[in-house]
Amino acid sequence: MADLIFKLPSSCAQDLTGQKFGRLTVIGFAGRRGKNRYWNCRCECGESPVVFGGNLKGCVTQSCGCLRREVAAKAATKHGLHGSKIHTSWNGMKNRCLNSKCEKFYCYGGRGITVDPKWLTFEGFYADMGASWKAGLELERIDNEGDYEPSNCRWATRREQLNNTRRTIWIEHKGERKTQSDWARQYGLSRKLVDSRRRQGRMVEMLFDPVKEPIQRRVP
Ligand SMILES: [Zn+2]
Numbered sequence: 683m684a685d686l687i688f689k690l691p692s693s694c695a696q697d698l699t700g701q702k703f704g705r706l707t708v709i710g711f712a713g714r715r716g717k718n719r720y721w722n723c724r725c726e727c728g729e730s731p732v733v734f735g736g737n738l739k740g741c742v743t744q745s746c747g748c749l750r751r752e753v754a755a756k757a758a759t760k761h762g763l764h765g766s767k768i769h770t771s772w773n774g775m776k777n778r779c780l781n782s783k784c785e786k787f788y789c790y791g792g793r794g795i796t797v798d799p800k801w802l803t804f805e806g807f808y809a810d811m812g813a814s815w816k817a818g819l820e821l822e823r824i825d826n827e828g829d830y831e832p833s834n835c836r837w838a839t840r841r842e843q844l845n846n847t848r849r850t851i852w853i854e855h856k857g858e859r860k861t862q863s864d865w866a867r868q869y870g871l872s873r874k875l876v877d878s879r880r881r882q883g884r885m886v887e888m889l890f891d892p893v894k895e896p897i898q899r900r901v902p
Pocket of ligand 1: 746
């Protein structure tokens with residue numbers, strides 16, 4: 683807020699200093715940008731946000747953001763979800779893909795398998811996967827080499843999940859047998875590209891061609 687003007691115009695009758703809006707107490711005038719006035723506030727949680735006066739008076743902003751976070755957390759707790767199986771599934775997914783200290787990381791995050799950004803919060807994950815969850819089901823990726831994202835996930839029984847694991851695509855190439863994604867990584871290609879080439883019926887030898895064809899240079 684470098685272009686703020688730090689003087690409350692004397693014509694301004696609306697000094698909000700000392701007033702309380704939800705969890706926020708106005709400490710003093712912070713500055714002005716155009717017609718908008720901003721106020722230094724102190725939140726009950728200890729944070730010191732600068733808030734647009736119009737949002738204070740309109741009750742749009744009532745905390746530094748801690749209130750919204752608590753409401754979201756409470757909503758999840760209300761469903762009895764924290765510490766529940768679905769929450770554990772979500773946590774496990776994040777650990778496998780994002781926590782390099784997780785003992786299974788090398789099979790997931792370590793192989794480039796990622797989590798949809800929306801699923802980084804439990805609320806986001808629950809919005810997509812909550813309705814189809816039932817006790818006893820586990821989170822499964824439909825394409826075993828694909829990412830954790832809405833189009834590639836479903837809830838499955840353990841048996842279904844084991845069957846899916848067997849669906850891993852193995853490719854024999856140059857006398858070696860590796861998974862499709864391991865080959866893709868080796869050649870610096872995306873798994874999706876190799877997969878679509880394979881589905882198009884390309885010969886194994888041509889699955890791993892570089893993306894850009896080498897430029898034909900004319901020898902002078
Ligand atoms: Zn706060």
